[in-house]
Amino acid sequence: MSETTSKTEITFEDFKQEVLNDYKIATISRECSLLGRKEVLTGKAKFGIFGDGKEVPQLAMAKAFQNGDFRSGYYRDQTFMMAIGHLSIQQFFAGLYGHTDLAHDPMSAGRQMGGHFTTHSIDENGNWKNLTQQKNSSADISPTAGQMPRLLGLAQASKIYRNVRGLEGFSNFSNQGNEVAWGTIGNASTSEGLFFETINAAGVLQVPMVISVWDDEYGISVHARHQTTKESISEILKGFQRDENGNGYEILTVKGWDYPTLVATYEKAAEIAREEHVPVLIHVQELTQPQGHSTSGSHERYKNEERLAWETKFDCVAQMRTWLLTNDLATAEELETIESNSKKEVLEGKKSAWTAFVAPMKEEQLELISVLNSIAASSTKKAFIEKEAADLASIKEPIRKEIITVARKVLRWVVNENGQQELATWITNYTHKIQPKFSSHLFSQSDKNVLKATETAPTYDDKAEEVDARLVLRDNFDAIFSKYPEALVFGEDAGNIGDVNQGLEGMQEKYGELRVADVGIREATILGQGIGLAMRGLRPIAEIQYLDYLLYAIQIMSDDLATLQYRTQGRQKAPLIIRTRGHRLEGIWHSGSPMGMIINAIRGIHVLVPRNMTKAAGFYNTLLQTDEPALVIECLNGYRLKEKMPTNLGEFKTPIGVVETIKTGSDITIVSYGSTLRIIEQAAKDLQEVGIDVEIIDAQSLLPFDINKDCVKSIMKTNRLLVIDEDVPGGASAYLLQQIIDEQNGYQYLDSQPQTLTSKAHRPAYGTDGDYFSKPSAEDVFEKVYAIMHEAKPTQFPSLY
Secondary structure, rough: OOOOOOOOOHHHHHHHHHHHHHHHHHHHHHHHHHHHHHHHHHOOOOOOOOOOOOOOHHHHHHHOOOOOOOOEEOOHHHHHHHOOOOOOOOHHHHHHHHHOOOOOOOOOOOOOOOOOOOOOOOOOOOEEEOOHHHHHEOOOOOOOOOHHHHHHHHHHHHHHHHOOOOOOHHHHOOOOOOOEEEEEOOOHHHHHHHHHHHHHHHHHHHHOEEEEEEEOEEEEEHHHHOOHHHHOOOOOOOHEEEEEEEEEEEEEEEOOOHHHHHHHHHHHHHHHHHHOOOOOOEEEEEEOOOOOOOOOOOOOHOOOOOHHHHHHHHHHHHHHHHHHHHOOOHHHHHHHHHHHHHHHHHHHHHHHHHHHHHHHHHHHHHHHHHHHHHOHHHHHOOOHHHHHHHHHHHHOOOOHHHHHHHHHHHHHOOOOOOOOOHHHHHHHHHHHHHHHHHHOOOOOOOOOOOHHHHOOOOOOOOOOOEEHHHHHHHHHHHHHHHOOOOOOEEOOOOOOOOOOOOOOOOOOHOOOOOOEEOOOOOOOHHHHEEEHHOOOEEEEEEEEHHHHHHOOOHHHHHHHHOOOHOOOOOOOOOEEEEEEEEEEOOOHHHHHOOHHHHHHHHOEEEOOOEEEEEHHHHHHHHOOOOOOOOEEEEEHHOOOHHHHHHHHOOOOOOOOOEEEEEEOOOOOEEEOOOOHHHHHEEEEEEEEEEEEOOEEEEOEEOOHHHHHHHHHHHHHOOOEEEEEEEOOOOOHHHHHHHHHHHHHHHHOOOOOOOEEEOOOOOOOOOOHHHHHOOOOOEEEEEHHHHHHHHOOOOOOOOOOO
């Protein structure tokens, strides 16, 4: 598909051809929407959500969009993607069908429904491409307004590249910060808090961001009067308009069917954002949605006849057609030819996409039929197997579920027969081949993934002094910022005062306000800044002041960051480090350990739980040599404890996914992490006095956990297991138990029931007593272990109660 171009000086004939090419793209996009809906309703595709009614403003946006720019949009931007040359007709339909081959569906290899667009920032080996030489789209997500926090970071990256020294070697990511981040959002979704949080943050930061609000007056079936005060987002945001009294936004409004004004508006917005680094909001009004919200319903149910008639008249493609005719840019015959050719191209593209989609599955179907007929010949269930083979053969366009279901069903019939091994081998090989099409790339598969990183122990000189542990962090961050010019940190209180626990003391003064920055109280967009910055080659550390505040950002972490590598099949990455602190906090809102919620919501992000600041510093050093995102949870009550100062700051590395045995023992294995370990160590000393020898294992990281299976090796020796943490019952302790008992097969070495010791089910109460009676204490640990040993050896350890 031809890419739109923006020229400063062109002849009338050139102008005419460019405009007609735009019209051709608009008609192709519209035909894709119309035919796409039919494909869903006839059952070839599962669901459709299309960009019809938004074609013309997207053409204007594409004209202003330059190489190096980034889009962070939503699921109606197909025309834009076609206009910048990154979405063909065949690719559109491949995405609709869910084609699992990246060559056919480069957007997500069938992992997202159609309408979710991306470009490839990294190659098949995980290496960055030159992002300044291509037009870029960050991978879409469905949650409404979820694209907004990431947009903030994509824009901020340009500000960093323009103003921070030492980044001259990063020319494949930026051309002196001249890139604009373009956001798109439906008008109803501007009601989401993520939109307002992003709007405010971008106004404060003054970043080159252009937000387009596609306004068709409805959010699904709900009219704008129920969505937005004054029914207009541009009206209620007028206070953000920049003026002589202060920075803010440039706010522009334009009719979505007015092609020439749209082009001029987008050129103006691009110039302001690109040159001045001022955010711009474009409220694109009077748009339509000809087929309703999606294939799940019809808009005739909630729009009256007057509204439907207006939408027919002011349909943007129809209005563009009228404009072309009125201004003698084309004859009716010329436009009819374009429209007719567009219909043909879309129909042929759809057919090609469908043929490519079903072809490999037909081959797999024939392969299994051959196997079934082969084993049927000698089977006592011959008739049944032949019938299954015939039924499978009768499916003209099979899907893989139908193929594998037949194979697994027949396998039950041939147990202990000659054909069992042949069929079992086929099923195993087929699953090995097909499963990765749906499951690969949750984590990086490049040579920079965290499991490739090797441990480097901290070194100490003979006169190593014990210092407040926060100084180990501080001096290690100093080494990091000196070593990596692309590294930066930002968070609440992170800048001027050096974070609430002084782990960044003096860093802002040394490295500047852009690299060590204070931000407002807005956790979701702190995460968004980090995601966007990381997607553009920087190495951000996004600080969430306390672990409990992570709940504000958990949706962004879960839906966006954690799924990024997966939903692009490894063609985009955001190696963001999230820094926070928790454990042994006091009070309902500062309980400090919602770990079960976190680890089960953010699969795709590594979760690291260092027990001290040296371990934490080592994790930061490790992560900066990898290409994956991670959450590092420092122990809040550990900053003032004493630790030795290493001599190899910035170099020592804590291994990820490797547990550490911090006390050997022979009677029982205790697995825990974080601040709770100090309580366990205290209890272990008391237990030793009564003859119970405890082995203590520090998990160190929860995702991944114990890749060397050292826990089960410990259980082979002790034959007993207790998992302790300060999460709620059934939280992270249940996860750890499952990993050890199920994944590591630890059950077979146990002589006693594996148990857990956790906090109470409620939020912890405030104060020292609240902590004691809400979370595991040293006495709880002692008595829990003692009770396990009493059951095993009641004579040696008589009951305490």
